[in-house]
Structure formats: structure tokens, C-alpha cells
Amino acid sequence: MSSQSLPAADFSKNMRLIGYCDQGNRPDGVQLMVHHGYAYVGHMFSKGFSVIDVRDPRNPAAVNYVSAPPDTWNIHLQAHDDLLLVINAKDMFAATEFQDERAYYSGALGEKVGTASRTSTQRHWRAGLAVYDISRPDTPFEIGFMSIDGGGIHRLWYTGGRWAYASALLDGFTDYIFITIDMSDPRRPVEAGRFWLPGMHAAGGETPSWDTSRRYGLHHPIVHGDTAYCAWRDAGMVVLNVADRTAPKLVVHRNWSPPFGGGTHNCLPLPERDLLVVLDEAVLDNQADGEKFIWVFDNREPSNPTSISTLPSPNEIDYAAKPGHFGPHNLHENRPGTFVSSEIIVATYQNAGVRVFDIRNQHEPSEIAALVPPTPSRLVDSRQGRPLVIQSADVFVDANGLIYSTDYNGGLYVMEVESWR
Incomplete structure (x- = not known):
């Protein structure tokens, strides 16, 4: 076109x-x-x-x-060098139990999918991680697969090398947990370690300490060095030390929901400025889950990240009254080889399109550009x-500053x- x-x-x-x-x-x-x-x-x-x-x-x-295989989602993926990693999981939004999206975004997902209390069963979907060779970029072909027992993998973090990281809905757990994946042989990826919040391992006899109407499940991690910054939906932000990839250890857990509405989706470290940018996803129409924000945290003391500001919400019209979801969904995540900035944040706002923010003054972020695509x-x-x-x-921003966005x-x-x- x-x-x-x-x-x-x-x-x-x-x-x-x-x-x-x-x-x-x-x-x-x-x-x-x-x-x-x-x-x-x-x-x-x-x-x-x-x-x-x-x-x-x-x-x-x-x-x-x-x-995709039958009844299977491929909604998230990661590319680096000649490899494309693609998640395989139960196609949640095709399932009868999730036709009302409120059911997907509340309570223990593993209980609704039927994986929380089981250790094995016949599944009608493919669950795990598929690895594709993209040495011919227009012709991916699968070279490896890591199968898991459960609902599948939701989202990945992989920037090359030996280790990948993912959220996985495993048999016996109430929701998605953190796993590390050894990619030494891309044809045979292997789970190496895992971490979950106490109370999530139902098959191990653990019981939740939180309101069970909430989604205490990992969305995905962003990993910098030996630290994984994990967006844990209604449980907020979980920071892990992954120096030993086989035994991740908790550094700190911060949750601001309630009083705020939860749905933490991205935890982006800006290490050169000792900042974190943390996005809470809007998951229901017309802000039925409350107004959601993109937060700036001071991370000078890694054991005590502290919120210091929020990015301004779009307000040129009443987006909360517009149909659909209004509020943040995703961030450009500063992947190596892309547009990497500790001063510019690019985010999607669903019915308010794509927004670009200047956070040079981390205490007073400002919006500098916006575009709302048509209906x-x-x-x-x-x-x-x-x-x-x-x-x-x-949203994805390439090294030349071009912004790509899906809908x-x-x-x-x-x-x-x-x-x-």
C-alpha cells in the first residue's frame, strides 16, 4: 500500500x-x-x-x-540473531469460559483452565516454546520445541545467548509463574529454574494469602544483567536475582493494588538513571477496572524501589467514554539493537493510540507526541x-526511531x- x-x-x-x-x-x-x-x-x-x-x-x-496448532495461541514472540521464539498456549479468548473478558482478568487462571489442581491430563492445545530458524527472514521453520505440562507459556524475554525467560502456566500452580530456559541448544530448549509467589503452588498444598478474586500471575519479565524485573499483574512488581538461573531469588516485591487497580504489565529498567518505568494495563472497557497509570520508580536502592511520578494520561477527548479499553497496554522495551533511550518512553494506550513521553525530568514527565489510528x-x-x-x-521502535504498532x-x-x- x-x-x-x-x-x-x-x-x-x-x-x-x-x-x-x-x-x-x-x-x-x-x-x-x-x-x-x-x-x-x-x-x-x-x-x-x-x-x-x-x-x-x-x-x-x-x-x-x-x-498455529489447533486450539493454540501464538500471541507473543521474540527475535534475536537467526532465532524466533514463539509461545504456544491454550487459545484463551476462543474458550467458552473467557468470552466475558472479566473472567480472564480475575481470579486464579489455572483453576479456570483446569490446570491448578491437576498434574497431567489430555490437552487439546500445544503448550510450550517453539524455536524457529529465521536465517531466511521471510521463511521461518521450526527447529525445536520445549513442551510443558499445563496451559502454556504467555510471554518471553530473549535477547540472545544461553538464557531465555518466560511466564508459564504449569500444572499444579494457580497462575503463571517465572521460569528460566536454557537455550544452549536451540533445538532442545530446557527449563532450568522457576520462581513463584508463596501461595501459588496449589498442588504443593500452598494457599493464597491474597484476595482470590485478583490475578496473581506473572505477565512477563524484562531481564537486565542478573536481575529480572517481573510484572506480576495484580501482585505488582517482583524483582528477582537470577545470577543462578537454576534458583532465582526474591530481591523485593512491591504492590500498589489496592488502592490502584492492578494489571501490572511491564517493568522496564533504566539502569543508567537508576529508574524503573512500570506500566499497569487497562483490561476492561470504560475504565471499569479504574484508571491505570505508567509509573516512574526511583531505584537507587534496589531493595526499596519508590514511585515518584506517573506519566500523563491522554486527555484531548474523554477516552474513558469512548468504546473499548482506555489506558496503557504496552511499552517499547529497549531491546538491544532497537531504539534504546533512558529519556523517551513509547507506549500504547489502546483506544487512545500510541503515546511518546519525555522523562528527562523524572518527577514531571510530559507527552511530546501522539497518534490515534482510525477505527x-x-x-x-x-x-x-x-x-x-x-x-x-x-509497540516496537526500531534503531532509526520508526514506531511500529499493532491492533x-x-x-x-x-x-x-x-x-x-
């Missing part, structure tokens, strides 16, 4: 749309990685994942699609009663900021 036929943004400030792709008529997307000129996009409802040629970012083109042309979301509205999901229904958008200051 040429730039002359680009869709018009609903709102833009210091930012413009330069490219668009409907991903081969599979416009639903969750996590994306841009790697060696190709975007790898995990689908929420179309199953599998797609490969988009973005070597010319103004004319992105779908070049491949890899289907999608059709609804791909298979759940009943979902609104046709932009829900910007993931649950709307396709892949490529954007550029006019001025970063």
Missing part, C-alpha cells in the same frame, strides 16, 4: 503515519518484533503469526503466515459484544515522530 492510500489518523500530535499493512487480511495483532527488515506479528484471533516485509517501511507487505474497517475479535474501535496493543483488529501501523524534543 502506498503512502497516498494511507488511512487517516483520528488524532495526531508531532507524529505522522507513514505505512500500513493489513497483514495479509489478518489485521489482528499482539506482540511484534522488527528484525533484519521483517516484522513478526503474533495474532490474537487469526491464530499463528505473520511475517511482514518492512524493508521499505512506507510499503510494508505480508510475505508469510505460519499457522478498524472490520471486527476480527471473535468474542461477542466487542466494540469496533482502535485498541493499539503492542486487535486494525493491522500494522508504521509511524514517525516529527521532533523528539
Whole structure:
């Protein structure tokens, strides 16, 4: 699609749309990685994942699609060197029990999926980690798989080398826990270690100390050096020492929910400034789960991270009254080889699009750019009663500063900021 036929943004400030792709008529997307000129996009409802040629970012083109096994999600993935790691898990949003999204975002997920109290059973989905060779970037082929007993893996962190990290819904646990994965032989990944919050190991006789209507499960970690910064949904932030990958140890656990609404989704370290940027995901329509924030933490004392500010929420219209979710969903995570900054934060705000923030003054962050893509042309979301509205999901910023963003229904958008200051 040429730039002359680009869709018009609903709102833009210091930012413009330069490219668009409907991903081969599979416009639903969750996590994306841009790697060696190709975007790898995990689908929420179309199953599998797609490969988009973005070597010319103004004319992105779908070049491949890899289907998922039956009843299986491939919504999250990671790319580094010639490897693409793709999660395999129960397709939650296709399941009857999660057609009302409130059921997915409350209570112990393992109990609802049926894995918390069981040690083994016949499953109709594929659970684990798939490893693809992408030495030919447009033609991924699977070379390895790590199977797990349970619901599957939700999201990964992998930036090359021996170790990968993931959230895993394992038999016997109430929700997703932290695992380390030995990638020494990419054809035979092996779980090496695990950590969970006390109370999560139901099969081990543990009982929760928290309100069981909450989601005490790991979304995913971001790892810097020997420290894993884990977003643990309604349990807030869990920081682990992973110097021994076989035996992760707790450094600190911080939770601000309640009084705030939970849903912690990203914990991004900015080590050169002793800061953390922590995002709480909005998970229900019209802020039914409360207003969610992106927090800035002072991390000079790693045993006592302290919140010092929040990033400003979009307010040019009443987004809480707009259909769908309003609030943060995801951050660009400063992966090696991408746009890496300790001063600029890029985030998705679902029905409020993509937002760019300046945190040079960590006590007074400011928004410097924004773009809200248009309403999608059709609804791909298979759940009943979902609104046709932009829900910007993931964001990735390449080394040149180009911003790529996915949507649950709307396709892949490529954007550029006019001025970063």
C-alpha cells in the first residue's frame, strides 16, 4: 500500500503515519518484533503469526503466515540473531469460559483452565516454546520445541545467548509463574529454574494469602544483567536475582493494588538513571477496572524501589467514554539493537493510540507526541459484544526511531515522530 492510500489518523500530535499493512487480511495483532527488515506479528484471533516485509517501511507487505496448532495461541514472540521464539498456549479468548473478558482478568487462571489442581491430563492445545530458524527472514521453520505440562507459556524475554525467560502456566500452580530456559541448544530448549509467589503452588498444598478474586500471575519479565524485573499483574512488581538461573531469588516485591487497580504489565529498567518505568494495563472497557497509570520508580536502592511520578494520561477527548479499553497496554522495551533511550518512553494506550513521553525530568514527565489510528474497517475479535474501535496493543521502535504498532483488529501501523524534543 502506498503512502497516498494511507488511512487517516483520528488524532495526531508531532507524529505522522507513514505505512500500513493489513497483514495479509489478518489485521489482528499482539506482540511484534522488527528484525533484519521483517516484522513478526503474533495474532490474537487469526491464530499463528505473520511475517511482514518492512524493508521499505512506507510499503510494508505480508510475505508469510505460519499457522498455529489447533486450539493454540501464538500471541507473543521474540527475535534475536537467526532465532524466533514463539509461545504456544491454550487459545484463551476462543474458550467458552473467557468470552466475558472479566473472567480472564480475575481470579486464579489455572483453576479456570483446569490446570491448578491437576498434574497431567489430555490437552487439546500445544503448550510450550517453539524455536524457529529465521536465517531466511521471510521463511521461518521450526527447529525445536520445549513442551510443558499445563496451559502454556504467555510471554518471553530473549535477547540472545544461553538464557531465555518466560511466564508459564504449569500444572499444579494457580497462575503463571517465572521460569528460566536454557537455550544452549536451540533445538532442545530446557527449563532450568522457576520462581513463584508463596501461595501459588496449589498442588504443593500452598494457599493464597491474597484476595482470590485478583490475578496473581506473572505477565512477563524484562531481564537486565542478573536481575529480572517481573510484572506480576495484580501482585505488582517482583524483582528477582537470577545470577543462578537454576534458583532465582526474591530481591523485593512491591504492590500498589489496592488502592490502584492492578494489571501490572511491564517493568522496564533504566539502569543508567537508576529508574524503573512500570506500566499497569487497562483490561476492561470504560475504565471499569479504574484508571491505570505508567509509573516512574526511583531505584537507587534496589531493595526499596519508590514511585515518584506517573506519566500523563491522554486527555484531548474523554477516552474513558469512548468504546473499548482506555489506558496503557504496552511499552517499547529497549531491546538491544532497537531504539534504546533512558529519556523517551513509547507506549500504547489502546483506544487512545500510541503515546511518546519525555522523562528527562523524572518527577514531571510530559507527552511530546501522539497518534490515534482510525477505527478498524472490520471486527476480527471473535468474542461477542466487542466494540469496533482502535485498541493499539503492542509497540516496537526500531534503531532509526520508526514506531511500529499493532491492533486487535486494525493491522500494522508504521509511524514517525516529527521532533523528539
